[in-house]
Structures are given as C-alpha cells and as structure tokens.
Amino acid sequence: MTDASPLARFRASATRLFGTGGPLAPAVAAARRRLRVDTRALAAMRILLGSILLIDLAHRAPGIEKYYTNSGVYPLAVHEATYTQFAGLSIHALSGSLWFQALLFVLAGLFALAFVVGYRTRLVGFCSFVLLVSLHARNPAVLNGGDILLRTLLPLTLLTPLGERWSVDAVRRGEYREAVMSAATTAVLAQPLVVFTQNAVLKHQGETWYAGEALQIAFANDEMTVLLGNYLSAYPTLLEILNYGWVTLLAGSIGFLFFTAGRLRAAAALVYIGAFLGMVPTLMVGLFPFVLTAAVIPYLTPPFWNAVVRALPDAVTTPPPAGRLGWWFGGEPIERRLAEAAARRGRGDLVAFGRAYAGSLLTILGVFALVFVLLYGVGHVAEYEPPYEDEATAILDQSWGLYAPNPTDSYSWFITNATLDNGSTVAALGDSPSFDRPPDAATTYNSFRERKFMSAVSGDNDGAIGRGYAEWACRQATSRYDQPVESITLYRMIQPSPIDGTYDEPTRQTLIEHDCEAG
Template sequence: MRRLLPALQNPFELDLRALALLRIGTGAVVLTDLIIRSTDLVAHYTNLGVLPLHVLYQYGWNPYVFSLHTSSGLWQVQALLFALAALTAAALVLGYKTRWATAISWLLLISLQNRNPLIVQGGDDLLRMLLFWGFFLPWGRVYSLDSRKQAAPGSYRYFSMVTVAYVVQLALVYWCTALLKNSPEWSQDGTAIYYALSLDQILMPLGRLLYPQAELLRGLTFLTYYTELLLPFLLFLPFRTTWWRLLFVGVLYAFHLGISLTLFVGLFYLINMASVLGLLPAQVLYKLAAWLHPRWAQLAARTHTWRRSWVTWLPVRINVHVQWYPGSRRLLRAGREAAVGALLVYICWWNLDTLPQFRWKMTEPMRWFGYMFRVDQRWGMFAPAVFKDDGWFILDGTTTAGQHLDLNREGQPVEATKPASVVALFKNDRWRKYSENYLFVANSYMRPYYCNYLLRIWHENPAHPPLRQLEVVYMKEVTLPNYRVAPPVREVLCTCAPAPRP
C-alpha cells in the first residue's frame, strides 16, 4: 500500500518552477487581453457604446453575478479599472505580492467579463479558472519578487489537493469539448473541419489553403475529435509521468498553433497554451532555469530598484505579520485541502451537467455559487455541430444626397459581392464574437444600440457626409455539403436614423 500511494500521487505532483511559468504565462495573457480590450473601451464598456448599463440590466444580467465595471457608464471610470487591472496583472507576472495580485486580477477579470457578456468566448472561461485555482497554488514561490525574501525551497516537487484540481480542470476542458461534439459530422461523417473552414468570418490564410483538400479535412476532423477525447487520459497515468506530460504538452501546442493558423480565434490558443505550462517536468525546467536564471536576476534587480523609488512616497506602509503555531498551520492546511476538494467536486458536477448524456442534473438553487464566483463553465467549441450559416455584414448608410456607403469598408460604395477577406472586416475577435451574437433572434434587443453607435461615431468625423439612414445588413450564405454554397440572401437586421436636431 505504501508503494501504491506515491504512484497514485505521481500524476498530480507538479514542479514549483512550472507553476511559476504558469503564473507568468497567465499574467501575460491577462495583460494582452486588457490591451486588446482597451482599444474598444468606449464601444464595449460605457453607456456611449453598444451595451449601455440599463440594457445590460434589462436583458443580459444574472442577479447572482457582480461587476465593478457596472458602477459607472463613464469611460474615465472604465479606464481607471483597466489601469488597476493592468498593474495587478504586471504584479502577477513579476510575482510581487503574488497572492493579492492573483485575487485582485481574478476579481477584476470576472468583473470585466460580466460587464459585457456579448463578447465573451470559451477561452475566457479557462482564463478566469486559471486565476481561480492559482489563488490556491504556490505559483509565487520561485521566479518571483516575493521569493527574494525566502530561502530556496528544499524540493521543487509539490503535491496537494489544488494540484489535483488543476490537472482535473485541464482534462475536463478537452473531455467535455469532445463529449459535447455529439453530431455525426464529428465522429461519423468527418465533415466538421470542412464546415469550420467554410466559415469565412473566421477563415485564416492557411485554412484557405487546406480547404480544397477534402480527404485531409476528413482526417483532421477525426484527429481533432479523438485528440480531445483521448489525450487527457495521459495526465492520469501513474508511470513514466515525465514522458506522458511532454507528449500531452507537445501535442496540445501543435494542436492550438494549428487552430490559430487556420481559424481566427483571438486569444483562445494563447490561453490554452499558457494553461498547460504547469505540467512541464523537471528535466525541461532544469535546462530552462539555466537560461532563465541570469536574466530573471537582472530583471528582478531593476524592478527592486524601481519599486523602492516609488514605494517611499506612499503616505502609509502597512506590514502585517502573523505568527502561526504548528497546530494552527496544520489545521489551516487541512481546511484549505477540504475546501479545494469540495470546490473540485462542485466544478466536476457543473461540467458533467453540461453533457446531454448526464442524468443527475444540478438543481437551479445550487448554481448561485457557480455564477457568483464565475466557476461556471461550458466547453462547447464547435459543439454539438459547426454552424452552417455564414455570411458577411454590410453597413449600408444612405447619405442625405441619396448615395449608399458601406461603413464596414470605410465609406466605400455599397457592393453586394463578398469581400476577398471577410475576417478582415473585424477589428479583433471581440467584435467578431459580438457580430456572431448579433445574428441570434434572442439577442435582437442589442441591434438598435449597435446601429445608433455606428451612426454616432460616423458623424463624429466632420469629413464624413451626413447620413439620413443606416441599415445593418447581413448577407446570409448557408454552407451545403460537397463544397456547395447556397446563394447569399440579404437580411436587414436593423434600421436606424439620426435623432432630429432641435
């Protein structure tokens, strides 16, 4: 029995240096996400944008969630919250006050996501879960400014209930993704990748090159499905753990790089690549440490000098020192392990509840915790089937002189022909996701606000001719089997006009 227990522990034992890389990668992705989101600060997060606060509260608000970003519809308040989030994300990368930086980054991230659920995608669920589990992980123990005040750990090996939760969470992402893909096009017909690459709204250049290869796409469909379904089992093998983890990380890196080169998925691939850094084995980390250590020491020295220069002017410095007795420390650790174990059971149940095959459904009164702390998750990427409805937007503005201009193409004359690159019409993946949600009938409430937002920003430029009407038109193009496409159908989703001047 004593020999069996260490073997069962092997799949869940992580390296402190790998956890530090997980922290750095997660913080870097949060920073990148903030930079991209900040380019649409007014459009996506203020009352002058596409989702004013009163509309959010009326149509898209969950009473169990909270958001600091809903405290005001002014861009100045949003900019302040963005700046605070960027500072805490930078502190997370550097490992300064790591536990606090993790908690505040998580709090501000879910606050930001709750402010505009119309632009949230699957990768956002994983990003907030990395921060959630990161609060319990010792990912600031090494490669951090905090670690400069501590002795080097006697061993880099670390095992606890939270490492179990981290590994299980990664497995759930891919298992649930595969199990939710229950349409024949994934497991029988092999046509799912064909339909995915038929979506011009997300098609990248490499995907365009692969698209004519029907047999290759069929093989890639089965490869994708069975990779997601079977690969996570490698994480739980109790022998030769190093090699199985290297295989898992290597396959997923190739998998997500391939997705990013063929489909426009925003930060989805970077989030997934950062999420597996905590699995890196010691053999890889020893080589990485030899390259990283001198560079980290140089950066830490510079950061320490900078930190001393700005901390001195703070009016108050608070230092709290708590002395823990051995019995209290053991009790606290046992309580933490029990809490993490209960959280893991809850999250596993939530994931199983998303599967149509699962019978023991979670009752609605039990969901408040998941919504409040945003551990709710659903990994339904291209599931149960790939969308067949494709197309492109025409923002048909009619000038006072009767001309028709396409605001989606910088005011050029309206053309009914498909653009050479539909994906190029989107500023970033957040706008692509918003446009996808714009099509759903259930979201029809959002259409006039987008239309009026477009009119307002158009008229802010005095060089633009005034418009008397704007139509948001969708050229719907349904993908058929065997490289056939239905003729595009013009659908007017919304019509609006400028408010009359007094």
C-alpha cells in the first residue's frame, strides 16, 4: 500500500486535533459559539440599515437643490475641483439639474425600500450601495462620521445572508438557517470592534478622555448640543461618570462583545445600543447613533431574539405563504426555476458549477473583507503602514478619530452679510447682521449637514468651496431684497466653550469678501 497524500495526512491531523474528542475541540466549540451569528440578527440589521438609507434620503431632500445642483452652493464646477479622491465615482455628477437629482433620490428610495423588505436582498443592497457612494462623492463636504461608517459597513453586510430571515426572499425560498458563520460574518463582527478600539487608542493620545474631563468639554460645545444636551453641562459629576463609562465601553469592546456569549453577550450589546441611542436627544450628530446600533446588532444572541419573538403576536412572526405575496413576489425565485429547467434538460452539472462558483466567490470576498477590516483598521493606529492606504480607504474608510484625541474646546457660528448698491449692510441669510452670541448656536444651522458644509467653507475660504458658497449667497441676497447686491462678506465667530460656566468674548474672523458684480 502507498502512503497517503500530504493533503490526506494534513486532514487526518487536523481531525485528530480539532475534531470531536481532540485536545483543541473545546477551543473550537468556544470559537464557533462566538463567531456564529443568528440570522434574525442579520435580518434586523438589514431592516435598520435600509431604514437608515430611507431616513437619510428624507433628511437630505429639503437641501437637494442647495447641495446637489448647479444652482446651489456646490455646483459641478466645484465638485470637479475638490475632493479628487472621489473623482469619477458619482452618478449624481452626470447632471447639475434638480430633476436629475430628484430622480436619483427616488430611485435610491425604491432600492432602499426593497432592501428593507428583503426582496432580492443582495442585488438591491448593492444598488443602494452604488447610489450611496455616488451621493457621498457628489458632495463630500456635508458628510460626517455616520455617513462614512454607513458607507463602510453596508458592503460588508452584503457578503452575509441578510435575506435569510424576515424577508420576501426567505418566504419565496421556503427555508432558512438558524445561524451562520463565515469570514464575511466575522468581518461584520470585527468592524465595530475596530471602530471602538481604534477610537479608544486615539483618545488615549489626548489628555482629557482618560482624565474624565472630555464629556464636560464636549457638552459645553453649543453648536453640537441639542435638547437634553443643553442642560447636561450643569451636572459635571454626571458627565464625569458618563465619560469614564464611555471610555470603558470603547477600550473594553473586544472583551465585552467578542469574548462573551449567550445572554451575557446580548446584555452587553444592549448596553452599547443604549449608549448610542443616548446621543439622539443630546448631540447633533445625524444618523451616527443608528449606524452604530446597526453595527452592534449582530452581537444580539438567540436568547434575545427568542424573547423578542415570544413577545410579538403570532401574526407578526409567522410569514405569509409565498402565494399571498402577489404575482410579482409570489412563487419560487426565478433563478431557482431556471436551475430546475436546466436540470430537466440535462444541464445539472452546469447549474452545480454555477452554484459552487458563486459560493466560492462569496467566500473569497468574505476573506478579503475580513483582512481589509483588520489590516487597515489596526494599521491606522499601529506603527506599520498598510499598503495603498489612501487608494484602499477612499470609499471604505477605516479611520475612526471621532472626538479624538480631545474634543474641541470652542465652537463657531457663521454670519453672512450683504452690501447692497445703496451701501446698506443687511443679512444675506438669516434674521439680522448682528454679531451677538446666539442663545443656542446649534439653532443657527438648519441641520448637521449645514454645519459640516460651513466647516468646509471655513477651511477653504479662498478655494472653490468658498467661491461656490459666496456666489450662491449673492444670488440668495439678490432674490431676497429684489435689488442688486454689491458684495458678500462671510464671518466666522469663534466662541471659547464656557467649560467653567463663564463666557469669554468671541473672536471674529473674516473668511470671505466676494464681489457679487464681478461674479
């Protein structure tokens, strides 16, 4: 008899080590418990991500003309001159017309709605991702950390079976798996850990977070705080406790989330979700808390979902028969019908090859996704430099320096004044040309996107973004006063945060002086 092949010997050795009864079998079982993801968690993640896409579109819609058309602050000429890392990535940049942007918004909304209900989940999710990247690339000046995390998280999730449960796809298939484990699901589990751990490391490079002072500084920033956040600065002891609690969650995320299992993991995930949702009534950070929540949902384990299902009526948890879905959704998926027809014609081998190829491709992409998350996420704070970092992370960013290393100890508001032909100075926008400190700086912005855009204008006052804003302000003032406008002046007022409860005098910066008549 000939000796077994090297591959056969390797398999036999692996079986002895890792198989049932092997010395490493307990470690393998423990790893599998921590890497398996409940498919109901993936379904909830899909529903939340799709809802975020819809809410994001609805939130952007009132500013669609201002931020995405040639008649707004960021016309195509400005788009082409700035943020060159996004060059050629925007379908929205094919036209500066309002009707074209509105059409793409409606199309994105339809794809997002299909993603929520889980109809052809991976296909519509990919289309949603393409349109999301296109929208972000059209005007990166209005993006915040939540947008970047959404753009990074969404494609990772598309490599997992998001439509396995609670979806039109699941009803049409008539079957589902209880839990899944793959390189792709591991990448999805790793992504929030990279965000939290990297941010904890970057915060440690500052002086305030680990001293318990950072949240008191952050909540003295009047342009960021809203609702309850406006009152928290009066409770420094509470903010110190919350500060240490937040740092503990960030620095201990691997231990709290990854190394736990069962009910303990679910409880830890709910603590994180509660902390994220606490941002909603306190800070003007847009959709960021909801994207963070979506990122942590895969850590909710079967005991949690079993309790949820028991609490819901049977009518909600029992899917309708496929025939009840209507003629468009009813019946088996078309790809399954085509596969059965090919098998009847004797082409079953081709069908089997196609399925194996698709499964292998997803596996390979999942491995690449996991390596990408770890390589670039860890590389951002490690001493080594990952290869091609700028190119690789242009879309899928892995830099999470949010409020790090220290929160800013000042805040700003902007005043745009117009000089009319008669020499009078009036407010080009807003109520008055006064330089007095507003009672609430956050209310000087229509949304967090306007705050982000004005920050970009402040950093580019002599560049294309500043000129685009000034020309738009000239048109707005001319329309408002129905007479020629001679010039526009943009001021930035910088107020040191009243950390000790007292206000210093704000500083006035003249950012732009633009001659409207010269164009």
